Amino acid sequence: MASELVLALVPLFVIVDPLASVALFLALTPEAPMRTRIRIAVKACAFAAGILLLFAFVGRSILDRLGIELYSLQVAGGILLTLIGLRMLREGEEIPHDQIPLPTGGSHARRAGQDPSLVPLGLPMLAGPGAISLVIVQGTRFHYSVLAGAIALTMLASLAILLVAARMHAYVGENGTRVITRIMGLLTVAFAVQYVLDGINGWLDVART
Numbered sequence: 505m506a507s508e509l510v511l512a513l514v515p516l517f518v519i520v521d522p523l524a525s526v527a528l529f530l531a532l533t534p535e536a537p538m539r540t541r542i543r544i545a546v547k548a549c550a551f552a553a554g555i556l557l558l559f560a561f562v563g564r565s566i567l568d569r570l571g572i573e574l575y576s577l578q579v580a581g582g583i584l585l586t587l588i589g590l591r592m593l594r595e596g597e598e599i600p601h602d603q604i605p606l607p608t609g610g611s612h613a614r615r616a617g618q619d620p621s622l623v624p625l626g627l628p629m630l631a632g633p634g635a636i637s638l639v640i641v642q643g644t645r646f647h648y649s650v651l652a653g654a655i656a657l658t659m660l661a662s663l664a665i666l667l668v669a670a671r672m673h674a675y676v677g678e679n680g681t682r683v684i685t686r687i688m689g690l691l692t693v694a695f696a697v698q699y700v701l702d703g704i705n706g707w708l709d710v711a712r713t
Contacts (some may be wrong), residue, residue: 529625532544541667546663549626574644579700584634
């Protein structure tokens with residue numbers, strides 16, 4: 505059980521990449537008091553956990569109803585994760601005052617008084633399309649209790665990182681955050697390539713039979 509939990513936890517944590525959300529979290533709450541930042545972080549992580557648990561539990565049945573094979577999802581998810589990883593690798597520009605770029609694509613307009621906990625922090629930053637694709641795939645490999653534990657631990661770690669984001673930013677700095685994001689981007693691309701290869705192997709196995 506412990507080994508399966510680690511196998512499910514490591515790639516999920518890498519894909520969720522809460523460290524990449526630190527800069528966005530700080531940019532969306534530049535003058536917010538600590539109590540408000542805590543509330544936003546808790547809501548974002550709880551919402552992301554709910555989204556991932558939902559797809560982990562019913563994602564496979566949705567695929568069956570739509571007639572989508574798992575290897576097709578693996579290839580599509582791998583391509584999607586490659587794009588996300590490449591965006592993370594290219595990250596490093598200074599965050600504009602009004603438009604905040606998202607690693608998952610596009611940008612988010614910062615508005616006064618807006619609560620960013622659900623969008624964009626919860627979705628698509630923490631529970632992005634890559635993480636959703638991953639938990640659907642993992643739902644076919646691991647027991648629900650293992651996958652739920654991996655999601656819970658990932659979101660607890662994300663919450664801890666966001667809660668100390670201001671202090672981390674003071675010690676690590678913007679350049680350090682960008683370096684960490686690029687490293688996570690490289691690992692994301694590596695996982696993406698593996699998903700594509702697994703999907704191609706699955707398609708070849710079906711073609712041979």
